[in-house]
Amino acid sequence: MIQTSKLISKYLLQFCLTIFGIALITATSFTLFLPKGERLTEFWNQLQIFFWSFFYFDHLEVYLKEVQYVPFSSVFLEPYIYSFTILFSAFLLSIIVALFISYIVNIGPKSFRKIMNSLLFFLQSIPDVVMICGLQIFFLWIFNKTGVKIVDPVNGLESKAYALPIILVSIIPTVQLFQMLFLAIQEEKIKDYVEYAKAKGLSNSWIIIRHILRNVTITLLSNSKLIFWMMISNLLIVEKFFNMKGYFSFLFNNTSSPEIFFMALVLLFIPFFLLDIIFKQIVNKMKGELVV
Known part of the structure; x- marks a missing residue:
């Protein structure tokens, strides 16, 4: 019980310090170019607004040219869910x-x-931007030549692109994960x-399958934050190229509103923080159950 309480206290402290860090960076970025005599006062005011925004979350409003001010949750949820x-x-x-690639490579010939x-x-x-542009052009070329739309290469007015953005976002992480897993498997093979x-x-x-992959899962989960x-x-990059109305589109459209920008950054951080905690607990449990 005492150990659990210490663990919870540790994660709560990490959470609070990270939120405070986000608040400091956001407040600094919005007050940096103000006149020197106003910076400190406005900086302190922004920190107070950020703090109270947690307690008055339902009262946060986003300005839209067409309909003036609308509740934050009503316009943020859809792009947030889409991007995640x-x-x-x-x-x-x-x-x-x-x-799959790690398994095939390790059982295959040299x-x-x-x-x-x-x-x-x-x-x-290959740079990410070059790869994204190249694949967009490739799928458009196939569509023009054959009339077959393998995936939606851009976001439409009524439809959202999913397949190609998911593939593009996953390519480089897949390569990184393969390299990590391949090296981990090679290390396990000599045990x-x-x-x-x-x-x-x-x-x-x-x-x-039965022994090595179970053990190298620790490597996978330990590096999940980096991935x-x-x-x-x-x-x-993908949201920009595909004209996606996702999280980053919302974020950059609200750069003039410090409290909205801050809250959007916090809501980006929270899911990864929770996943990091879950993965760490899984890794700690697996370390006590390694195949030996």
């Missing part, structure tokens, strides 16, 4: 594809392994329990 649907779908796709490593290295070396399993006559495929932040930067 793409983000988490891309994360799941990256995990599935990276695990020549195949070299080809896959070279291909993935090439994909990783005693693998040699013992081979001596018992177990196949390479069975050893990887998520990488995906966020990719999502920012």
